[in-house]
Amino acid sequence: GIDSLVGGYIDIILDILRDKEYEIDKISIHEYMFFVSAIGTESNFNINTDKAVELIKEYRNLTPTQRKSVIETLKVELKPKNYSGSKKNKRDFHNWHNKIAQVYYLLNQTVYFEVRGEQLVLKGGQNSFSEAATRLDRSLNEKYQYFVKQESVKTLGFELHHVVPLAWSENIHHFKMLDKWENMVYIDAFSHAKITQNKNRNVVLEVVKDDITLTDHSDNEVYLKHQKNILYKPANKNTMKKYNFELLNILE
Known part of the structure; x- marks a missing residue:
């Protein structure tokens, strides 16, 4: 697209x-x-x-x-x-x-x-993505929720990234599903750059012990080592994996 x-x-x-x-x-x-x-x-x-x-x-x-x-x-x-x-x-x-x-x-x-x-x-107007409710959702709620649920703090050199991109949404309903903390990872800038260079195709989330991998459908993998490349609470890994699986089933 x-x-x-x-x-x-x-x-x-x-x-x-x-x-x-x-x-x-x-x-x-x-x-x-x-x-x-x-x-x-x-x-x-x-x-x-x-x-x-x-x-x-x-x-x-x-x-x-x-x-x-x-x-x-x-x-x-x-x-x-x-x-x-x-x-x-x-x-x-x-x-x-x-x-x-x-x-x-x-x-x-x-x-x-x-x-x-x-x-x-x-874009403005009814049902647009700039509506106050949608805008605040991201800024104050889901972003904040990530740090609360994952027991993480803002750290220099790390960036919040949507695993399945917001760009995949076709309507406000999809957009709000994608804009959830379960679809976010807080990762180091170098890993984030690799995903950007691959045009955000690394949408499949897998778990390796406490580490996370993000791959595309051509087996291009970004490996996120817990505490080094990703800051999150490992107790949430299965929730994140399950949510990722559900999102991909709905949107692909």
Whole structure:
């Protein structure tokens, strides 16, 4: 679907726009280019969601003139003829902007987002995903529930991830089923990046003693060692596995 065409980023964008703690309700094309598109990438500039949000806020603190100066500088720096490094890392600003404009066009076709000018926002209206109840569900309830039920605390370098992506939902009912703590894992940024690079296909949750594996249907596995790669309460492992099995049966 569209999620794989946009690199598996729908869940990341939903996370940024729906989480009240982030206080971000729109993302400009340039903010997406510079920061969001760097989340979990295989490039040298690889950041996590928290860092991307921090950088977006710093970018917004610049004056309009300073922001324009950043963009103009990058336009000059990112002309292929001005780049002396390897061809693989060559980036053309104009092509990059066009690529993200295409991503915005695709995101505008989804049930989650709409594009207003150069800004990406949550789609409004009745039964939309931006309704206060749905938004608060994630921000205050299920996210909070994960830490309570799993007896975990917020830890630097770890990120909350939906095993079966929110992007799989076709309606509000599915969305709420996916947005439950039982469908979440709190994992290290490196493991999260591997899943993002595989376009969020690692949806099958299995248990190996107290460790968890997330695999896709081609046996591409991300192994999550308890306490090292995943923070959770092992007593919940069978609940999580059962919920994962039920979700996949309903949605696949």
